[in-house]
Amino acid sequence: MRIGELARRTGVSERALRYYEEQGLLQPARTAGGYRVFTAADVERVRHVRLLLAAGLSTALIAEMLPCMVPAADVLAPGCPELVPYMNRERDRITASIEELTTARDLLDRMIAATPV
Amino acid sequence: MRIGELARRTGVSERALRYYEEQGLLQPARTAGGYRVFTAADVERVRHVRLLLAAGLSTALIAEMLPCMVPAADVLAPGCPELVPYMNRERDRITASIEELTTARDLLDRMIAATPV
DNA sequence: GTAAACATTCACGTCGGCGTGAGGGTCAAG
DNA sequence: CTTGACCCTCACGCCGACGTGAATGTTTAC
Incomplete structure (x- = not known):
């Protein structure tokens, strides 16, 4: 194609x-x-x-x-055995990133929930 | 300070x-x-x-x-009621992003696991 | 009163994954 | 053989959260 x-x-x-x-x-x-x-x-x-x-x-x-x-x-x-270290590093970075995003989302949720209306 | x-x-x-x-x-x-x-x-x-x-x-x-x-x-x-729509949008974006990151991490894990040694 | 540590305001540089034309070929249908 | 639709190669633009000096002023410890 x-x-x-x-x-x-x-x-x-x-x-x-x-x-x-x-x-x-x-x-x-x-x-x-x-x-x-x-x-x-x-x-x-x-x-x-x-x-x-x-x-x-x-x-x-x-x-x-x-x-x-x-x-x-x-x-x-x-x-590709030689790439494993890099992939592991990225993996850990992604895991950390997911945790950050989760924390940030929780913060947003709390702010939304705290809105008086 | x-x-x-x-x-x-x-x-x-x-x-x-x-x-x-x-x-x-x-x-x-x-x-x-x-x-x-x-x-x-x-x-x-x-x-x-x-x-x-x-x-x-x-x-x-x-x-x-x-x-x-x-x-x-x-x-x-x-x-800030007027911000709620924006915050909801960001929340959803973050959720989608977490899912993407999770999928990507799974891919990395599979590649790492598939490495012959 | 003086020197070292700390701070200030510009203002240009960076980086990476594209967006966005400009100017011009290629291909299939009729 | 011509006309769209489709594709090509440059090559500059962009964006946003800072990094990185340069030139200069402020505080504090002695």
């Missing part, structure tokens, strides 16, 4: 998809005319990218991680 | 504290010579600010919210 369809199917802008390719997160083939050609698997790939970006990982780290989740079963495969 | 002490006690840089004042999040008194003078309550206030900033709220919204959590009991007090 071409970039427009991938954009529609993922809800990600074309600009963002081109940016992802530039950052090594996608490697579409090309038509003779220079059009990018994506595969069905790229839809899932883009979803993973967005998820990890939303979690605060950099495109650089994601680019290194992606080869480790190549095939069918979502995750398995190669396994 | 002066800015250096507040910075030490909150772990927030002096630059950030000045920025918070500029954004209306703090209103320190001044000495004759122009030095900012903060109160003990400002320590808590700064913690709240950081918490809400970390949760993705803008300084502008936080500035509007702070008068609603003035006094002792952390939150109560004035109550």
